[in-house]
Amino acid sequence: MSTTQLTAVRPWGGGLAIALRTVGFLFGLLVLIQSLIVVQARPQDLVSGFHGMVDIVSRSMPPDFAYLPEAAWPALETIDIGLFGTIAGICLALPLAVLAASNVTPSRVLYYLSRALIGFTRAVPDLVWALLFVTAVGLGPFPGGLALAVHSVGMLGRLFAETIENMDMAPVDALALTGANRMQVFTHGVVPSVLPALAGIGLYRLDENIRSSLVLGFVGAGGIGFQLLTAMNLFQYQDVSLLLIIVFVIVFAAERLSAICRERLA
Amino acid sequence: MQPLLEVRGLALRYPSGTQALIDVSIAVPAGELLVVLGGNGCGKTTLLRCITRTLTPTAGEVWLNGGDIAHLTGERLRQARLDVALIWQHAALVRRRSVLANVACGALGRHQTLLTALGLLPSIEMQAAADYLHQVGLSHLAKQRAGTLSGGQAQRVAIARALAQRPSVVLADEPVASLDPEAAQEIMRLLRRLAHQEGLGVLCVLHQVDLAFAYADRVVGLRSGRVAFDQPTSGLSQDAVRQLYLAEAA
Numbered sequence: 001m002s003t004t005q006l007t008a009v010r011p012w013g014g015g016l017a018i019a020l021r022t023v024g025f026l027f028g029l030l031v032l033i034q035s036l037i038v039v040q041a042r043p044q045d046l047v048s049g050f051h052g053m054v055d056i057v058s059r060s061m062p063p064d065f066a067y068l069p070e071a072a073w074p075a076l077e078t079i080d081i082g083l084f085g086t087i088a089g090i091c092l093a094l095p096l097a098v099l100a101a102s103n104v105t106p107s108r109v110l111y112y113l114s115r116a117l118i119g120f121t122r123a124v125p126d127l128v129w130a131l132l133f134v135t136a137v138g139l140g141p142f143p144g145g146l147a148l149a150v151h152s153v154g155m156l157g158r159l160f161a162e163t164i165e166n167m168d169m170a171p172v173d174a175l176a177l178t179g180a181n182r183m184q185v186f187t188h189g190v191v192p193s194v195l196p197a198l199a200g201i202g203l204y205r206l207d208e209n210i211r212s213s214l215v216l217g218f219v220g221a222g223g224i225g226f227q228l229l230t231a232m233n234l235f236q237y238q239d240v241s242l243l244l245i246i247v248f249v250i251v252f253a254a255e256r257l258s259a260i261c262r263e264r265l266a
Numbered sequence: 267m268q269p270l271l272e273v274r275g276l277a278l279r280y281p282s283g284t285q286a287l288i289d290v291s292i293a294v295p296a297g298e299l300l301v302v303l304g305g306n307g308c309g310k311t312t313l314l315r316c317i318t319r320t321l322t323p324t325a326g327e328v329w330l331n332g333g334d335i336a337h338l339t340g341e342r343l344r345q346a347r348l349d350v351a352l353i354w355q356h357a358a359l360v361r362r363r364s365v366l367a368n369v370a371c372g373a374l375g376r377h378q379t380l381l382t383a384l385g386l387l388p389s390i391e392m393q394a395a396a397d398y399l400h401q402v403g404l405s406h407l408a409k410q411r412a413g414t415l416s417g418g419q420a421q422r423v424a425i426a427r428a429l430a431q432r433p434s435v436v437l438a439d440e441p442v443a444s445l446d447p448e449a450a451q452e453i454m455r456l457l458r459r460l461a462h463q464e465g466l467g468v469l470c471v472l473h474q475v476d477l478a479f480a481y482a483d484r485v486v487g488l489r490s491g492r493v494a495f496d497q498p499t500s501g502l503s504q505d506a507v508r509q510l511y512l513a514e515a516a
Contacts, residue, residue, distance in 0.1 A: 130333075171358045171360045171361075173358070174352070174424075174427075175374070177320070177347060177352050178347070178348075178351065178371070178427075179344050179375035179376070179431070180375050181344065181347040181378055184378070184382055184383055187383060188360070188374060188383060188387075189360060189371075191385060192360050192362050192363050193360060193362060195362075196362065220482070
């Protein structure tokens, strides 16, 4: 029955589908070609410049391990900027997320205001926040931490709010009907249900913030990035390679640690 | 004797225009298990929602402990709700908390302190919570997470939580709908015990006619939002019950 109908339809549908697929393929190809033109992709430059890259790599070998004690402090600074940014970000994002979750928000006005605030902090890149805070509080790790905190609010606030919105509301409604007040319903019903998910998101953000804090040093907001920039400007490539090794270890360790903690929470 | 819960002339019209309840009057005295039967969409759940006041009836009264709660709001409504416990179709436990903590949560309404607002449980209720858990036969699971329980166990914990609220009236919204027959019998036995031994008024909405005949003291039939019959189980005919579902099918 249905199979005979299908085979009867196929000659028509088959021709149409092939035509559509061809158009789709050509369109995809066009998109790719325009991107190659716009980025001025010239593979031959990569080939001709290859010996320059080899030169830099050879000059950066071996890494200068004598520089290690000097690099230790900026490395710690980088990790702590990420840590501070994440913790402060969570503290700012949590109350905003409660206001921005449609199922628990106390008022529509606050809902839209907090959504807008969360969107704004996300839309402005962390580098721009860092430049702003460097202007405000001067060079050093503190503006870096502040920049990450504010930028994290964007991602954390939105994901926290979505987690709260997607939670099972039955236990919350059940608690409200026992005569518990709003605050009790929140701390006994909402919080235990969403806490593991929120902690997971926070850990993921920590991993991301530590990576971001490496770059923030480029604009003078402290950490190992500043060291890296200075070493490159002074052509001290053996220091650069050591710093890159440290960066790799930090990023890899942060990612693994965050993943292990998230697995434990699940 | 004065009934614990009485609804008089209750009517509810949804904003869409659907008349869900029409002139419903039911009384639940102490020590009685009353079962409400009826087909889908006959107004059973709407009736419970009017009593717990998640819906405000368009007409009629809901008398609880000598006061009409049909039009209370805010703090006075919260106070009135302390006296009615609702057992949901699905147990509605906080899955990541322990069984005992879930039971103790039922007592939060009577302990409005800063510590309970910050997420702590009222310590003087913990022994009582353990006793209620014992009553439903689940003491051995007290420390386990609620999310690990079977459907029947979870529903028994929900009953213990309802008891921790120390209500005079217990409402149950199809409490056995998702349970196997054995667990369903267990829940019905518990509800009957609450009525007969604890002296509570129990109003239970059911789909299972056989369970109604086996456990109810009195059965109310709802059809298209009206009370079709209201009589003791002993005098109830199978035929009257069958009419409820026939009328719906017609």
